[in-house]
Amino acid sequence: MSFVRVRACILRCKEYVIINPNDPNNQKLIKLFEGKHRGHAIVSVALSEVKDYCKNVGKQLKEEI
Numbered sequence: 001m002s003f004v005r006v007r008a009c010i011l012r013c014k015e016y017v018i019i020n021p022n023d024p025n026n027q028k029l030i031k032l033f034e035g036k037h038r039g040h041a042i043v044s045v046a047l048s049e050v051k052d053y054c055k056n057v058g059k060q061l062k063e064e065i
């Protein structure tokens with residue numbers, strides 16, 4: 001399995017989106033995510049670090065794009 005990284009709001013919202021450099025729409029997704037969590041502490045971390053206590057909101061955000 002390859003090393004998957006995510007953008008995550010780990011302190012306040014406990015949500016994340018997966019970073020996928022091969023997907024052109026992913027950039028929009030990341031921007032939308034960062035916009036929603038403006039002023040929060042957003043970090044880039046490995047998926048394995050957050051998947052147990054954060055929620056993947058990628059699918060939800062894709063519907064808004």
Ligand SMILES: [Zn+2]
Pocket residue numbers: 009012013014036037040
């Ligand atoms: Zn947040």
